[in-house]
Amino acid sequence: MFENLSNKLNTAMRTLKGKGRITDVNVAATVKEIRRALMDADVNYKVAKEITDRIKDEAMGQKIVIAVDPGQMLVKIVHDELVKLMGSQVQGINLKSEPSVILIAGLQGSGKTTFSGKLAQYLKKSGRNVLLVACDIYRPAAIDQLKVLGEQVEVEVYSEPENKNAVQIAQNALEYARKMGKKVIIVDTAGRLAVDEAMMNEIAAVKEAIKPSETLFVVDSMTGQDAVNTAKAFNDRLNFDGVVLTKLDGDARGGAALSIRHVVEKPIKFISTGEKMDALDQFYPDRMASRILGMGDVLSLVERAQNAFDEEEAERINKKIRQNQFSFEDFYSQLQQIKKMGNIKDLMGMIPGMGQAIKDVDISNDSFTPIEAIIQSMTPKERQKPELLDMSRKKRIAAGSGTSVQQINNLLKQFEEMRKMMRMMNRVQDGKMKLPNFP
Numbered sequence: 551m552f553e554n555l556s557n558k559l560n561t562a563m564r565t566l567k568g569k570g571r572i573t574d575v576n577v578a579a580t581v582k583e584i585r586r587a588l589m590d591a592d593v594n595y596k597v598a599k600e601i602t603d604r605i606k607d608e609a610m611g612q613k614i615v616i617a618v619d620p621g622q623m624l625v626k627i628v629h630d631e632l633v634k635l636m637g638s639q640v641q642g643i644n645l646k647s648e649p650s651v652i653l654i655a656g657l658q659g660s661g662k663t664t665f666s667g668k669l670a671q672y673l674k675k676s677g678r679n680v681l682l683v684a685c686d687i688y689r690p691a692a693i694d695q696l697k698v699l700g701e702q703v704e705v706e707v708y709s710e711p712e713n714k715n716a717v718q719i720a721q722n723a724l725e726y727a728r729k730m731g732k733k734v735i736i737v738d739t740a741g742r743l744a745v746d747e748a749m750m751n752e753i754a755a756v757k758e759a760i761k762p763s764e765t766l767f768v769v770d771s772m773t774g775q776d777a778v779n780t781a782k783a784f785n786d787r788l789n790f791d792g793v794v795l796t797k798l799d800g801d802a803r804g805g806a807a808l809s810i811r812h813v814v815e816k817p818i819k820f821i822s823t824g825e826k827m828d829a830l831d832q833f834y835p836d837r838m839a840s841r842i843l844g845m846g847d848v849l850s851l852v853e854r855a856q857n858a859f860d861e862e863e864a865e866r867i868n869k870k871i872r873q874n875q876f877s878f879e880d881f882y883s884q885l886q887q888i889k890k891m892g893n894i895k896d897l898m899g900m901i902p903g904m905g906q907a908i909k910d911v912d913i914s915n916d917s918f919t920p921i922e923a924i925i926q927s928m929t930p931k932e933r934q935k936p937e938l939l940d941m942s943r944k945k946r947i948a949a950g951s952g953t954s955v956q957q958i959n960n961l962l963k964q965f966e967e968m969r970k971m972m973r974m975m976n977r978v979q980d981g982k983m984k985l986p987n988f989p
């Protein structure tokens with residue numbers, strides 16, 4: 551995401567790199583480039599002008615600091631302005647009342663139902679008893695879709711397929727949630743293809759009836775300036791509490807993320823970066839600014855790793871490494887842990903400098919498939935002792951896994967390298983070997 555904007559901002563700022571000092575002339579040219587980059591990314595004109603005017607003032611005000619590379623300093627100034635624009639602080643959702651009611655609104659196709667499922671899983675992981683409510687009375691398929699997602703994330707779904715009164719369904723669901731001791735209810739509402747009066751009236755009536763502690767507006771970030779206009783229309787009517795930006799994994803130009811907060815004065819609370827249930831992150835303005843400037847998003851990466859991390863399993867594998875017993879069985883289990891963190895390409899995109907580098911590279915979780923197939927085709931004994939693999943065994947495994955003997959040889963070679971490395975690290979840890987001194 552944001553590759554274009556990152557590129558253009560970097561090019562704009564590069565013109566200042568290596569310049570001894572900031573002058574009126576070079577700042578004016580750079581700021582103009584930055585403004586153009588923002589507008590190309592679909593940032594609202596007024597917003598782009600405001601932010602670049604501030605950047606210019608800041609940059610000019612700092613001309614006495616000779617020690618800092620002006621290019622670097624400008625990156626910092628732009629970063630700080632982007633953070634301010636997107637809201638500075640991370641904003642959680644209000645879950646104080648019990649049950650806490652969260653109302654989900656937005657246009658059809660914006661990703662409401664998908665987000666409802668993701669949010670249910672997110673809140674369930676933090677130990678809350680959640681109920682999903684299907685209030686889209688116009689599309690029977692919408693109820694089924696929510697049910698499928700509910701099953702996937704193991705959260706109960708409340709629906710009344712025969713009832714055509716959204717307000718009533720929402721009220722009944724709330725009553726049911728109270729009776730069942732649910733802590734949070736997430737109400738997925740109907741959307742239309744465009745803003746329309748009847749839709750707004752219905753959601754407003756549902757809101758009035760169930761008094762949510764949190765109304766979230768879901769918007770497709772790929773819709774650019776339209777996203778900002780839709781947000782405005784929904785906010786005028788519903789006075790929502792926060793925004794959810796979806797489809798940031800697509801080639802969104804990023805303008806929505808940058809302008810919405812400023813235009814409706816409501817915080818972005820979550821971002822969604824894929825169709826899978828774990829592709830949801832809280833929105834951190836500073837991390838997003840770093841990402842836009844191509845500085846990577848290491849913190850989100852660490853957070854996802856922590857969520858997927860299974861302490862007992864890590865301890866078990868650590869022990870095996872220490873005893874020089876790391877096997878293909880353990881390797882397989884490690885692969886599964888990595889996959890639990892989400893899509894490999896998304897994850898790699900969060901590493902500084904990687905987003906650009908892997909833009910056109912075709913890597914996906916499917917890249918693991920042949921490796922997994924090979925390991926699955928081994929006998930338990932072979933997994934423990936890969937030395938057993940002679941030509942006839944390799945041929946059997948190749949046939950069983952739909953791979954070639956060469957692929958197996960490659961994997962074995964990599965695996966042996968890995969074990970060699972582990973043995974070496976063990977010897978270093980035991981004090982039997984010293985690492986060479988690096989200058």
Ligand code: GDP
Pocket residue numbers: 656657658659660661662663664665741796797798799800822823824825829
């Ligand atoms: P609703 O009509 O607002 O409930 O929208 P849906 O939840 O049905 O989503 C519409 C389509 O967008 C579906 O095909 C989803 O799988 C897809 N979708 C939702 N969120 C994302 C996202 O963050 N990234 C991508 N790539 N697709 C998404």
